Amino acid sequence: MQTAKRRKRLNNDAKWGYVFIFVPIVSFIIFTLYPVVQAAIVSFQSYKPLKTEFVGLTNYSNTLKNGLFFKSIWNTAVYTAVTVPISILVAFIISILLVPFKKRSQSFFKAVFYLPGIASGVALSFVWKWIFDPLPSGLLNSVIRAFGIQNQNWLGSSQTAMLSLIIMTIFSGLGSTVIIYVAALLGIDPTYYEVANIDGATFLQRIKYVVWPMVKPTTVFLTITGVINAFQAFQTAYLMTGGGPDHATTMVGLLIFNNAFKYFNYGEACAQALLLAGIIAVFAIFQFKVMAADVEY
Numbered sequence: 001m002q003t004a005k006r007r008k009r010l011n012n013d014a015k016w017g018y019v020f021i022f023v024p025i026v027s028f029i030i031f032t033l034y035p036v037v038q039a040a041i042v043s044f045q046s047y048k049p050l051k052t053e054f055v056g057l058t059n060y061s062n063t064l065k066n067g068l069f070f071k072s073i074w075n076t077a078v079y080t081a082v083t084v085p086i087s088i089l090v091a092f093i094i095s096i097l098l099v100p101f102k103k104r105s106q107s108f109f110k111a112v113f114y115l116p117g118i119a120s121g122v123a124l125s126f127v128w129k130w131i132f133d134p135l136p137s138g139l140l141n142s143v144i145r146a147f148g149i150q151n152q153n154w155l156g157s158s159q160t161a162m163l164s165l166i167i168m169t170i171f172s173g174l175g176s177t178v179i180i181y182v183a184a185l186l187g188i189d190p191t192y193y194e195v196a197n198i199d200g201a202t203f204l205q206r207i208k209y210v211v212w213p214m215v216k217p218t219t220v221f222l223t224i225t226g227v228i229n230a231f232q233a234f235q236t237a238y239l240m241t242g243g244g245p246d247h248a249t250t251m252v253g254l255l256i257f258n259n260a261f262k263y264f265n266y267g268e269a270c271a272q273a274l275l276l277a278g279i280i281a282v283f284a285i286f287q288f289k290v291m292a293a294d295v296e297y
Contacts, residue, residue: 039270039273039274040270040274042266042267042270043059043060043267043270043271043273043274044056044057044059044267045059045267046058046059046267047266047267047270048264048266055267058267059267059268059270059271060271060275062268062271063268063271063272063275068247068250068255069252069255069272071247071250072247072250072251072252072254072255073252073279075162075247075248075249075250075251076230076231076233076251076252076253078162079162079165079166079169079230079233079251080226080227080230080231080233082166083166083169083170083226083230084223084226084227084230085223086166086170087169087170087173087174087177087226088177088219088222088223088226090170090174091174091177091178091181091222092181092215092219094113094174094178094181095178095181095182095184095185096185096207096211098110098178098182099182099185099186106182110175110178110179110182113174113175113178113179114175114176114178114179115175116171116172116173116174116175117172117173117175117176121235121236121239122239124168124172125236125239125240128164128168128172128240129155129240132154132155132164134151134152134153134154134155134156135151136151138151138154140152140154155240155241156245157245158245158246158248161241161244161245161248161249162248162249164240164241165236165237165240165241165249168236168240169230169233169236177222177226180218180221180222181215181218181222184214184215184217184218185211185215188210188211188214188215192210192214193206193210196209196210219291220287220288220291223287223291224284224287224288224291227280227283227284227287228280228283228284231252231276231279231280231283232253232276232280233251233253234251234253234254234257237249237250237251237253237254238254238257243255243258252272252276253276255272256269256272256273256276257269259272
């Protein structure tokens with residue numbers, strides 16, 4: 001009798017479980033799975049609103065013969081290789097400095113660092129365009145002139161355009177990383193610090209042998225998500241430089257956008273999007289194999 005009641009209760013719980021996951025599953029199918037499948041289909045077509053023609057691997061072949069595609073891959077790789085590690089390192093250092101503060105002070109500084117993250121990309125772009133103003137009155141030019149450096153055309157020169165986007169990304173995206181690191185640091189058992197103090201460890205030794213290993217799972221998470229987000233970079237290049245000058249800041253995401261909505265070459269855009277997804281997947285798997293081999297979650 002009790003077994004029958006227990007089975008009935010479990011069946012009811014299972015039904016409610018399906019009810020609660022119904023909306024997320026439907027959302028995933030409509031907004032993620034269906035677009036991916038549709039993009040895969042369109043990548044084999046010469047797609048037009050009123051006429052569609054199957055072209056096989058032509059879109060992929062054209063993409064792999066396109067020098068601009070490989071240049072955009074290189075630009076994106078450079079952008080990722082610089083912004084991700086520097087952002088994580090700066091956020092980690094800031095978090096270390098924030099932890100000794102009282103809770104109210106921590107909340108204030110976390111809000112300050114997170115503030116750019118809640119501002120619209122358009123608003124941030126206008127602010128940074130003012131900072132990178134090539135005129136002598138531009139904020140950054142005014143600063144470097146104090147050190148005897150000549151004015152720079154930050155966004156208009158192929159030598160400095162990518163550097164400008166990297167600087168903007170690093171200083172505009174620290175908020176969430178700082179908050180995550182602070183939470184990880186506050187979760188470390190104080191006993192580890194006490195043992196380190198008894199052993200006579202210096203501040204840097206505590207960071208190296210206690211703090212850094214304890215926050216490694218957080219670092220792995222931030223690195224993998226940071227690489228994924230950086231490889232999908234679009235808004236920064238689109239609003240700040242439009243991919244110029246001379247395609248020096250053309251990212252893969254911007255190239256896909258231009259092919260789809262500027263040149264209306266949907267088939268090739270879908271092929272490039274799937275290739276980008278493959279590249280991101282390879283990098284994510286590689287990072288898991290290398291960085292997360294000895295990490296427990």
